[in-house]
Amino acid sequence: MSDVSQGAAILGHENLQNRMANPPAGQPKFPTRAQLTDTYPTDSMKLSSFFNGEGIVLMHQPAAFTDGDTMVYFRGSDVIAAGEIYRTTTYPVIDVAKGGTINGVIEGLNHIIDLSVPEFRSEGGTIIIPAYGRISDIADVAYYRDMVTILRDRIQDLVKKGMTLEQVKAAKASADYDGRYGATTGPWTTEMFIEAVYKTVPRAGSTK
Template sequence: MSTLQVPKLTRRGFCMCCVGIASAGVAGGWLSPREAYAEAHQLVGMIRGAAAKADITTYKLRGNVAVLEGSGGNIAVFAGKHGKVMIDAGITATQPKIEQALADLGRQPVTHLVNTHWHFDHADGNEWIHAAGAKIIAHENTKKRLMQTQRVEDWDYSFPPSPAGAIPSETFATDQHVDFEGCKLHLICYEPAHTDSDIGVHFVEQNILHTGDTYWNGIYPFIDYSTGGSIDGKIAACAKSLSMVDDKTIVIPGHGAPVSNKAELKAFHDMMVSVRDNVAALKAKGMSVGEVVAAGPTAAFDKFWGKFVITPGLFTELVYEGV
């Protein structure tokens, strides 16, 4: 157990980096960064396999809130007197290790699960957590996406409809203020950003904000255009989050080092604005996506942000699609 540690990119993270290696520098090669990303690595299967081997690391924050790292997206947990509230469910392959991490936080059952969006690395565990007694709460578009086949082109993968037990039973489309197990939560609806189903979760009394995948800490983010995402939406979501935090807020990103803050969130926002503007200027000159990738519009940021799954070339392509 750790308390308010600032984790570095872990060995688990470095293993995930190999997803991006083949696509680095392919602008003049046989595959685009996007094609290499999907084709060379069978991404979804690889992530499930990595999750099965991953350890779960728990960081205790404050006010009975902790964050679990290692099962897909970062998972937040509030341990109340009679029950626990989870923010995101992770990947099913890590169920035994998540169960142990939850038990280490107390004997209370999980009574509520909030999904930050529909993606499998955040909602794959819905079914087993619901079977254990939790009510699932999410944006209405998360329910819609989970009930239907979803094609994510950039992953070259079609997700089948989720089983009945994984479907949220309570949904919303505007900001909500709720009290689960004595924990006051502000459920924040973002406009379409990473997907069209994104929410943030503010633990009001603890001053902790879980941003879901609208924020990736220290790494270039994925944008799922197949299910409503956009670069402008990502930027707007970060701006909305920034308007809600202060210098004492603990920020939990969807991916990357799980304990973050306002300054790091702002750096992520500013990076996306700069890259968007760089790519838009090149596209306005009539340059093709390959030419823009070759021009290196992310170069000033690559050393810091380009060390994980989403390579500079792929991120450039994602931005290009939205400007």
């Protein structure tokens, strides 16, 4: 993206702007040139036709990576920029402190699948660009969605049995996927993912 000083626009959901304008205590404020130049409200999508003359749709996916995630659908090119909702290299990153949840991630992946067209029904099929990793198609996202759903269900079952966070971590519910998506070091480890799922799976009596 071009530098804002050169006239580029930075668009995002209003929740993102609110978090950028009011960072947690101890964290520096974002510089002015990094602030959004336009926002769209909750439960809204914004259709524009300013990107090289092509119509694009900005879609808010609530409570996924955070509560301010945006996916961008390039209608003419049939390309979805999934942002942090989808990646091919690790388990989903869920920022619980900023409103992220495991169910929001799964809903976001389902949204991508609903928008996508498989290759046999369209020339080349919908192209899906992840936050990190290789360019994907609908089958890749469906596999990732299924994996995340399986792990959500496994961890939720352990929660229903009354296990503590440490007991859930020790159960290694993700062991059969760790070789592909897991990590023991770095910015997002398997244990961090397990903890985020543990904290955000619906409990008994919850409607989330």
